[in-house]
Structure formats: C-alpha cells, structure tokens
Amino acid sequence: MDRPNLPRSPASIEIQALVVRLHATHAGDLTGHLADYIPELAKADPAGFGIAIAHASGEVVTAGDALTPFTIQSVSKALTLAMLLDLVGREETYSAVGVQPSGDPFNAIMLDPRTKRPFNPMVNAGAIAVAGRLRETLGPDAFTQILACLGEAAGRELQVDQAVFESERETGHRNRAIGHLLRAADVFTVPVDDVLDLYFRQCSLLVTATDLAVMGATLANIGTNPVTRRDVFGMEAVRETLSVMFTCGMYDGAGDWACRVGLPAKSGVGGGIMAVVNRQLGIGVYSPLLDAAGNSVRGQACCAGLAEELGLHAFDSTNSGSSFFSGMGHAP
Ligand code: GLU
Numbered sequence: 214m215d216r217p218n219l220p221r222s223p224a225s226i227e228i229q230a231l232v233v234r235l236h237a238t239h240a241g242d243l244t245g246h247l248a249d250y251i252p253e254l255a256k257a258d259p260a261g262f263g264i265a266i267a268h269a270s271g272e273v274v275t276a277g278d279a280l281t282p283f284t285i286q287s288v289s290k291a292l293t294l295a296m297l298l299d300l301v302g303r304e305e306t307y308s309a310v311g312v313q314p315s316g317d318p319f320n321a322i323m324l325d326p327r328t329k330r331p332f333n334p335m336v337n338a339g340a341i342a343v344a345g346r347l348r349e350t351l352g353p354d355a356f357t358q359i360l361a362c363l364g365e366a367a368g369r370e371l372q373v374d375q376a377v378f379e380s381e382r383e384t385g386h387r388n389r390a391i392g393h394l395l396r397a398a399d400v401f402t403v404p405v406d407d408v409l410d411l412y413f414r415q416c417s418l419l420v421t422a423t424d425l426a427v428m429g430a431t432l433a434n435i436g437t438n439p440v441t442r443r444d445v446f447g448m449e450a451v452r453e454t455l456s457v458m459f460t461c462g463m464y465d466g467a468g469d470w471a472c473r474v475g476l477p478a479k480s481g482v483g484g485g486i487m488a489v490v491n492r493q494l495g496i497g498v499y500s501p502l503l504d505a506a507g508n509s510v511r512g513q514a515c516c517a518g519l520a521e522e523l524g525l526h527a528f529d530s531t532n533s534g535s536s537f538f539s540g541m542g543h544a545p
C-alpha cells in the first residue's frame with residue numbers, strides 16, 4: 214500500500230514534533246541486548262530505532278527507522294488470537310487457552326494445572342495452542358490466511374523472513390516440547406510439526422514500526438483498518454484481544470507496563486512493540502535492544518514518554534489524550 218498523502222491536521226503536526234523529539238531523546242540509549250536464542254535475530258542492527266503513530270482517522274506520523282523491516286515475533290500472537298476469536302468465537306477459543314497472567318517466562322513448558330490449558334495466548338504455549346486451532350480450522354491453507362489477515366491489518370502485503378524462519382525451526386526445541394505437551398493434552402489434534410511450522414512462520418513475518426502502528430490503529434478503530442478502510446476484525450474479537458494484551462502483553466513486565474504506560478500492548482523479541490489507545494491510536498516502535506524481560510528498552514521509553522506527554526494512560530485522571538486527539542484527522 215502506498216501511504217496516502219493526507220492533509221496534516223494541526224494536532225498531527227504537533228504529534229509529529231513530539232515523536233521526533235522522543236526519537237532524538239532516546240536515540241543514544243544503547244542499553245539492553247539483542248535476542249540471540251534464535252541465532253538469526255542476533256544479526257539485527259542494535260542502532261535501529263523507529264517510531265510510528267497511526268490515528269483512527271488514517272493519518273500516520275513517523276520518526277527514525279519507521280520503515281525498517283524486522284520480524285514481528287510475539288506481536289503476531291495478539292493478531293492470531295483476534296483471528297481465531299473471529300473464526301470460532303470466544304467459547305471455542307477459550308477451550309484451547311485461558312486468559313490469566315502466568316507469572317512464568319514466556320517460553321515456559323507448562324500448562325495451567327487447574328485447566329490443563331496454557332495460561333494465556335500471549336505466552337508461547339498459548340500462541341501455539343491458537344496456531345493449533347487455526348491449523349485445525351483452516352487446514353493446510355492456514356498460513357495463507359494468516360498472511361492475508363495480518364496483511365489486511367497492516368494495509369500491505371507481508372512476507373516471511375526465510376532465514377529467521379529456518380533459524381527458528383532448527384533451534385526451537387522448547388517450542389517443539391510445548392507443541393507435544395499441547396498435543397498430549399488434546400488442545401489440538403493435528404500434527405505437531407504442522408502447527409509449529411505455522412507458528413514459526415507467523416513469528417517470522419517482516420513488518421515495520423509503521424505496520425505495527427497501522428495494525429494497532431486497526432484494533433483501536435474496532436477492527437477496521439483506518440488507512441485502507443477495510444474491515445479486518447470483529448468487535449468482540451477486538452475487545453477480547455485488547456483485554457488480554459492489557460493484562461499479559463508485555464512478558465514479565467506486564468504489571469510495570471500497566472502502571473507506567475497504561476495501554477494494551479504486545480511486544481516481540483524482534484524489538485517491536487504495538488500499543489493501542491482505544492478508539493484513537495496505534496503506536497508502533499522498533500528497537501531491537503531488549504531488557505531482561507524481553508521488551509525493547511527504547512520502545513518502552515518512547516511509549517512511556519508518549520503516554521505521559523499526551524495523557525494516554527487508560528486511568529489517567531486528566532485523560533487529556535481523548536481531547537487532544539479529537540483534533541487529528543481534521544485539517545483546517
Ligand atoms: N518466535 C519466538 C519464540 O517462540 C517468539 C518469542 C517472542 O517474541 O516472545 O520463541
């Protein structure tokens with residue numbers, strides 16, 4: 214998709230200036246480490262850093278490396294959850310996976326002892342359960358449909374990073390163990406290798422910070438991509454997905470994030486964060502240097518800065534974000 218050359222509203226000009234300022238403030242912060250447990254990810258450029266904000270009116274503002282491709286990794290978990298909710302509904306989705314924060318690492322090889330299901334769809338076990346149900350429901354065509362759906366959310370055709378996919382397929386022994394645990398618990402009935410192939414491919418999709426912003430804005434805009442105006446997700450799927458992102462989207466940093474930033478978000482070990490201001494904005498940030506919890510250091514700092522300066526926190530008493538952003542999309 215070519216980004217439309219929209220008229221710039223006064224509010225979006227101000228946001229552009231803020232995003233550029235935040236980028237300059239944090240550009241020199243090279244703390245954190247590259248993910249290296251998937252060997253190919255260790256080759257990322259540590260200096261890579263981009264921010265994008267897409268408004269529900271379709272306006273997009275960016276700073277830095279907002280068009281640099283990186284693999285979506287766990288950010289895809291939120292979108293495949295929304296897809297499964299749309300396809301089979303809540304009841305069937307939650308027969309495969311719960312919605313409770315786990316308190317365990319994202320790659321823990323375990324099920325919730327009460328339910329014999331993964332704790333939630335944002336940890337690997339939960340996302341592999343979702344991939345299993347997508348594979349069961351859609352058959353061998355499942356990846357083509359995931360590719361199409363995530364492409365609709367981004368507003369452009371996406372592609373797999375073949376080297377990352379192969380690297381993950383060769384080294385993803387923990388995920389393979391999780392797959393067999395889920396198959397043994399009858400969470401899905403299709404072959405484990407087919408499910409993992411699907412999961413590794415979805416994680417290896419190449420996106421940019423701008424894509425994450427538009428995907429987030431699609432969720433913010435109740436499932437309709439605000440740039441292309443095409444319907445992608447249903448209302449119930451969006452509500453459920455944002456709820457799970459709010460409680461479980463930031464690995465073991467979810468509680469700190471909820472207090473500091475106060476927005477539903479999902480991060481990935483490729484360095485991406487997608488955050489959502491309900492009914493208003495999608496935020497996409499890319500910086501591959503991660504903290505100990507696996508979240509992008511500069512990505513979190515930028516989202517915290519945006520939340521603070523614009524009053525985006527869901528429980529901010531001034532809630533200034535709502536009134537500020539009502540000006541976006543209205544050019545003089
Ligand atoms: N593909 C990665 C894995 O399963 C995703 C991890 C992540 O981004 O949290 O290990």
